Amino acid sequence: MKRCPKCRRDYHDETLLYCLDDGTALLEGPASADEAATAILSGPTASSEAPTRRQIAPADAPPANILGGSTTAHRAAKPLAFLIVTGLLVLGIFLGYRYLTANSKQIESIAVMPFVNESGDPDAEYLSDGMTETLISSLSKLPKLNVKARSSVFRYKGKEIDLPQIARELNVQAILTGRVTQRGDNLTVSLELADTQTENTLWSGKYNRKIADVFAVQEEIASDVSEKLRIRLTGSERELLAKRSTENLKAFQYYMQGRSHVHRRTREDLLEAIRYFQKATDEDRNYALAYAGLSEAYSQLGLRGYILAKDGRQKALEAVHTALALDAELAEAHVSNGLIPIVLPPHDFSLGESEMRRAIELSPSLAIAYYYYGVSLVRQGRLDEALEKNLKARELDPLSPIIARQLAIHYFFKRDYVRAIEHLRQANELGPSFSVAWEVGVYVQNGLFDEALAEIEKEKRDRKDDPILIYSTGAICAARGDRAGVLKAVEELQEMSAESLDQAHVIAKLYSALNDKESTFSWLERGLDAGAIGGFYPDEPVWDTIRSDARFNVVLRRMGIPERQL
Numbered sequence: 001m002k003r004c005p006k007c008r009r010d011y012h013d014e015t016l017l018y019c020l021d022d023g024t025a026l027l028e029g030p031a032s033a034d035e036a037a038t039a040i041l042s043g044p045t046a047s048s049e050a051p052t053r054r055q056i057a058p059a060d061a062p063p064a065n066i067l068g069g070s071t072t073a074h075r076a077a078k079p080l081a082f083l084i085v086t087g088l089l090v091l092g093i094f095l096g097y098r099y100l101t102a103n104s105k106q107i108e109s110i111a112v113m114p115f116v117n118e119s120g121d122p123d124a125e126y127l128s129d130g131m132t133e134t135l136i137s138s139l140s141k142l143p144k145l146n147v148k149a150r151s152s153v154f155r156y157k158g159k160e161i162d163l164p165q166i167a168r169e170l171n172v173q174a175i176l177t178g179r180v181t182q183r184g185d186n187l188t189v190s191l192e193l194a195d196t197q198t199e200n201t202l203w204s205g206k207y208n209r210k211i212a213d214v215f216a217v218q219e220e221i222a223s224d225v226s227e228k229l230r231i232r233l234t235g236s237e238r239e240l241l242a243k244r245s246t247e248n249l250k251a252f253q254y255y256m257q258g259r260s261h262v263h264r265r266t267r268e269d270l271l272e273a274i275r276y277f278q279k280a281t282d283e284d285r286n287y288a289l290a291y292a293g294l295s296e297a298y299s300q301l302g303l304r305g306y307i308l309a310k311d312g313r314q315k316a317l318e319a320v321h322t323a324l325a326l327d328a329e330l331a332e333a334h335v336s337n338g339l340i341p342i343v344l345p346p347h348d349f350s351l352g353e354s355e356m357r358r359a360i361e362l363s364p365s366l367a368i369a370y371y372y373y374g375v376s377l378v379r380q381g382r383l384d385e386a387l388e389k390n391l392k393a394r395e396l397d398p399l400s401p402i403i404a405r406q407l408a409i410h411y412f413f414k415r416d417y418v419r420a421i422e423h424l425r426q427a428n429e430l431g432p433s434f435s436v437a438w439e440v441g442v443y444v445q446n447g448l449f450d451e452a453l454a455e456i457e458k459e460k461r462d463r464k465d466d467p468i469l470i471y472s473t474g475a476i477c478a479a480r481g482d483r484a485g486v487l488k489a490v491e492e493l494q495e496m497s498a499e500s501l502d503q504a505h506v507i508a509k510l511y512s513a514l515n516d517k518e519s520t521f522s523w524l525e526r527g528l529d530a531g532a533i534g535g536f537y538p539d540e541p542v543w544d545t546i547r548s549d550a551r552f553n554v555v556l557r558r559m560g561i562p563e564r565q566l
Contacts, residue, residue, distance in 0.1 A: 003027055107174045107229040109146040111166060112136050114157040115178035115189070128180040129154075130256040131189065131218055134245075135176075138222040140365035141240045141331070144231055147365040148172060149397035151263055155430070167196035170398055174202065176225060187211045191221065193228055203228040214252075215244050246290075251283035255290045262297050265402065265435045266463055267306045273297045288330050291323035295336035303343045303535045304436065305467055308502045310531025313344040331363035335372060342376040344534050347560035349376045367397035374406055380562050381539055383410055401431025408442060413539040417445040434459050437506055438540055440472035444479040445541060452476055467496055471506035475542075478513035486510050501530040515545045524555050538564055 003010050005027050112135050117128040133150050140147045148170050156166065161177055175196055181188040189207040194200065205224060209217045222241040226233060233241070246252055258276030261269040274297045280290035295316040302312020317340060323333035338355025341348035353376050359369040370393035377386035387410045393403045404427035412420035420442045427433075433455045434440065443452035456472050463469060474489025490510055497503035504527025511519035527533040538556055546552050553563040 106144065106231055108144070109148075109172040110139065110174045110176060110229065111148040111153050111170045111172045112139065112176045113161060113166075113178070114154050115180050118179050119182040121182070124180075124182050126253045126256045127182060127187075127214070128178075129260070130252055131178070131180060131214070131221075133256065133259065134218050135222055135225070137332075137363070138218075138241050138243075139226065140363045142226065142231060142233075142237060143364045145226075145229065145365065146172075146396065149365070149367040149400065150259075151367075151401075152397045152399035155399045163194055163196050163199050171395075172196060174229065182211060185211050187214060187217070189217060189221065191225070193225065211249070214249060215247060219244065246280075246284045246287045248284040248287070251280045251287050251290065254280035254283060255287065255293065258290070258293055258297075262293060262300070264432065265300060265304075266432065267301070267304070267466060268463070270297050270301050270304075270306065274301075286326055288323045288326035289332060291319045291326070292330060292333040292336045295320035295323065295333075296339060299336070299339045299343060305502055305505055305532075305534065308500055308530070308532050309344050309534035312534065313340055313531075316340050316344070329362060331359040331366050331369070334359040334362065335366065335369050338369075339372050342372055342379070345528075345536070345559040345561075347379065349380055349560075352376050365396055367393045367400065367403065370396065371400075371403050371406060378406075378409060378413070378539075379537060381564065383413055383539075386410060399430055401427050402435075404430055405436065405439070409438065409537075412438070412442050412445075412541075413537070415445075415541070417442065421446050421448065428455070432459060432462075434468055434472050437468050437471055437509065437535065438537060438542075440475045441540060441542055444475060447479075449476050449480060465496065467493055467503050467506060470496075471503075471510065474510045475513055478510060483514065486514055497532075501527055501532045504530065504532045505534065505536065509542050512542050512545050517546050517549060520546050521549070521551050521555070528555070528558050533559065536561065 112132055115128040115132045117125050119127075132153070136147055136150055136153070139145055140149075152170060161175070163175060166172070166175055173196055174193055176191060176193050178192075179190045187207075187209050189209075191203075191205045191207075192201055193203040195202050205221075207217050207221065219242050223238070226241065246255075254276045258273045258280065261273035261276065263269075274294060277290050277294040277297065280287055281294065284290070298307075298312045298316040298319065300312075301307045302309040302316070316336065320333060320336045320340070323330060324337060327333060334355045338352040338359065340352075342352035353373060356369045356373040356376070359366055360373075363369070370389045374386040374389035374393065377383070377389060387407070390403060390406045390410065394400070394407065397403055404423060408420045408423035408427060411417070411423065424433075424439060424442050440452060440456075443449065452472070453476055456469050456476075459466070460469055470489050470492050474486045474493075477483075477485030477489065490507055493503040493507050493510075504523050508520050508523035508527065511523060524533065536559060538552075538561055543552070547564065556563050
């Protein structure tokens with residue numbers, strides 16, 4: 001037996017000279033655990049009668065005749081032959097070691113591409129999409145692996161897979177593709193794992209199961225893929241991969257349909273997401289993931305002024321408390337719990353950030369947790385720290401439109417308007433423009449009025465009576481000196497909100513753009529009294545007209561936002 005003195009691995013193959021794990025020269029194994037090991041000084045050739053521990057011959061002893069014969073020529077050739085044989089053996093072992101280590105290196109980054117639905121039934125799309133997202137979520141929990149987020153990989157859905165292009169755009173070492181076929185009660189999943197550098201197939205697998213076993217096969221796939229990525233899993237990590245959110249196929253279907261809507265962030269999509277999440281929880285009252293999704297959707301509605309901020313907060317809290325009661329280790333639930341005090345007043349940024357850190361601990365590749373962490377820092381004026389979090393979020397989800405927008409906000413609030421519009425235009429290529437109220441300010445500060453109005457009109461075709469678009473139109477009017485246009489937008493927003501005052505925030509912004517301080521503070525105070533103010537950014541340039549007024553910090557204090565120097 002031989003042993004590596006560094007990692008203590010034992011080898012029973014007497015032909016090995018070097019450890020296959022770390023390349024350290026092997027030592028002859030001790031006869032007992034207490035004996036010292038003896039260094040290997042020669043090749044592995046030995047007779048069956050040789051002792052286990054190598055005996056080193058005296059200096060004056062004649063060299064052993066390993067080639068046979070007894071002539072002087074043979075004796076002269078023996079040292080040379082020994083060196084040649086030993087050299088070739090060492091070279092072979094070294095090359096073999098290099099091959100083994102090169103091919104046993106752990107893959108550190110992966111993109112799970114949207115599984116293709118080959119069932120011929122559009123209604124089965126939820127199954128292929130759901131298996132993709134479930135696998136992404138499972139692998140994201142592994143600390144040794146960088147997993148690209150859903151919103152990035154789903155941009156390739158329905159497109160031909162081009163390994164080099166995807167590798168460049170997502171910066172990954174491996175890509176997993178899959179095909180899902182459902183025929184009656186039968187389910188077939190075919191997978192292929194490819195190395196993006198060589199474009200070689202690292203592994204392929206096929207799973208034939210019953211549709212009722214879909215959750216078991218998802219668990220099996222997650223385990224198999226992690227093994228093929230050469231990740232050494234701990235016992236707790238294996239448990240994470242085996243964890244199931246639901247056993248109810250219909251609930252799973254509703255949840256996946258809800259996720260597809262919540263990513264888009266428009267009012268109609270958020271309301272549709274809520275309907276699907278509620279259907280999921282009706283099917284499975286213990287579906288923690290669906291409650292977490294429900295909470296996030298309500299927070300986003302309140303943040304964007306689609307419902308009263310206080311109503312969004314209350315409904316979001318109710319849903320997320322249920323989620324955490326069902327599963328305290330669910331990363332998505334901690335994200336939703338932290339989101340509420342970050343975006344809806346009264347703010348508690350310490351709590352929000354603590355929850356984001358917990359979510360990242362549970363799921364290190366969860367891009368949205370880094371993103372919301374960055375949002376918290378932006379609201380506090382800690383812009384450079386926020387940029388660090390947002391860059392990490394973009395690394396994990398490089399094609400997400402909402403993360404791209406958050407990078408634009410960093411430069412916008414630093415008054416670097418040229419770089420802000422560059423990032424905003426990139427974000428618009430990835431998803432709908434004008435999904436939040438601060439965006440129009442980037443166009444205003446760059447004097448791009450016509451471009452902004454063209455984008456707004458394009459969005460109006462799909463988003464009827466959207467208050468964000470009405471406000472954005474009014475903001476362009478203010479920048480052009482069209483006071484009548486601004487007041488028209490204010491009137492529309494007042495009619496829309498009626499007694500609820502849920503548009504108080506953006507109405508105040510329009511008055512600030514008109515440099516009407518009294519009207520601005522009046523609407524802010526009325527909005528705070530009604531619990532209608534959400535998504536407030538103190539460093540937004542639109543507030544420059546009131547920033548030096550002492551009442552500005554009073555407003556911030558009421559919301560729980562750190563005060564700014566006047």
